[in-house]
Amino acid sequence: MGSHRRPKPPSRARIATLGMAAGAVSLLPTQSQAAPKPTVDEVRKEVERLYEEAEAPTEEYNAIREKQKKLQREADRAKDRLARKQQEINELREKIGPLAAAQYRSGGIDPSVQLFLSSDPDDYLGQAEMLDRTSSRQAEALEAMRRKQRELTQEREAAQKQLKALEETRAKAARTKDEVQDRLAKARKLLNSLTAAQRARMEADQERDDAAAGAxxxxxxxxxxxxxxxxxxxxxxxxxxxxxxxxxxxxxxxxxxxxxxxxxxxxxxxxxxxxxxxxxxxxxxxxxxxxxxxxxxxxxxxxxxxxxxxxxxxxxxxxxxxxxxxxxxxxxxxxxxxxxx
The missing domain is CATH 3.90.1720.10 (endopeptidase domain like (from Nostoc punctiforme))
Incomplete structure (x- = not known):
């Protein structure tokens, strides 16, 4: 395997004036000594360089977009879990309501007073047993609801972290996209600086080179x-x-x-x-x-x-x-x- 490595391009392309790069401007320019327009070959080389520099951030953008899709799926699943947990809590709350009402109806009086008021000890014991069962069911329901509330809080915190990560990834994708677009815009500007005849000549040169290379x-x-x-x-x-x-x-x-x-x-x-x-x-x-x-x-x-x-x-x-x-x-x-x- 070869070990050729291309130097990592700068995060933002800094393009030197092509005329200056060609040594075409004197050290003390005057208003009448404007830099000559770059030649077709200079434009072509600079455009090639800009396009090649856009490749690395393009691949970085692709990786960020993949991560963004994954985070979006996770965030969507988290929202679904939150909705289900909230529904479970709502259903428990509805169950607790009738239990609390039953306890109020049968258990709002002190058991010893209720015994005196009851003409039948068996009747009292039956009521006491029902009260005990109602209290037990209500306690279980309340505990279940508290547990679900704790789970809901944890889910909400996890979902917030995922949404934050998603927002950070979106911002990074936007910055990387800008980096690619910056290079492509500079390449287009250079190409637009050519006349129609110069562009035709440049395309013909490209086709000739491709043919010579076997492309x-x-x-x-x-x-x-x-x-x-x-x-x-x-x-x-x-x-x-x-x-x-x-x-x-x-x-x-x-x-x-x-x-x-x-x-x-x-x-x-x-x-x-x-x-x-x-x-x-x-x-x-x-x-x-x-x-x-x-x-x-x-x-x-x-x-x-x-x-x-x-x-x-x-x-x-x-x-x-x-x-x-x-x-x-x-x-x-x-x-x-x-x-x-």
Whole structure:
């Protein structure tokens, strides 16, 4: 396995003025010495860098969203438990009412006075026994209600903690989303600074480079050596060729890198975790020399980017914003590891 690791991008991209980066501005600029507009190639390189920097926080966002969904389910269950406990307490309270009334009717008088008032000792003893049973049932009901009240208080405290954790996760997801959107907005701004002719030239250069590297996003059908579930997963992935990359997306119209891998294997009946890191941690590692079609490929490191091996030294992946799902040579990016679902 290779040990290529890309430096972790800064939490917020700080883009130097491209003209200055190119050394195009004198040390003492005047009003008549405005920085020249960046060249098409400079814009392209900077856009690529911004898109790549958006990948790590995209995967972080995916992980936070998964945690948020889990916390939401827990909070919903806690609310259901609270409602049930409250209903049980209400039912106990209703039971205690008639018991208290019965005690008042038969037991509101001191037993010794009641004996004098009773003309029949057997009648008195019967009333005393009923009173004892009523008091006992009422005591049990009160104890049950107190126990339920204690449980309700504990449930409420647990639910409040879960809701607080959910709110914190929502806030973190929003911050991470802003981080990704910040990079994408800067990339769009750079692209919009080009003329139509410059953009056309940049796209043509990109297509030329992709062709030279052996990349293709043209619709195709998988006809490699995979079988069983791996073939089903690759058939699905190939059917997505040409669909756009979109951060945080899991299909069916667009995907991010781990979204495509997860959806492909899900089509084969295999449930994978959501993010690149989670897939790497959960998967059975395989050596590069033992790669089989359908294996998950990790490039750069264990957290940033993945795809699926298709055989013949190539892989299918959802590359980055602005590009479509494509087939590329395995070494078009630094190979890090592989795992088998």
């Amino acid at each position: 293709s996003d043209s619709p195709a059908t998988y006809n490699g050596p995979a079988s069983g579930r791996a073939k089903v997963a690759l058939d699905f992935a190939y059917a997505q060729l040409g669909k756009p990359y979109e951060w945080g997306a899991t299909g069916p119209d667009s995907y991010d890198c781990s979204g495509l891998v997860g959806a492909s294997w899900r089509a084969a009946g295999v449930s994978l975790p959501r993010t690149v890191k989670q897939m790497y941690d959960a998967g059975r590692k395989v050596a590069r020399s033992d790669l089989q079609p359908g294996d998950i490929i990790y490039w750069y490191n264990d957290t940033q980017h993945n795809g699926m091996y298709v055989g013949n030294g190539k892989a299918i992946h959802a590359p980055r914003t602005g590009k479509n799902i494509e087939i590329v040579p395995l070494d078009s990016m630094p190979f890090f590891a592989a795992s088998r679902p």
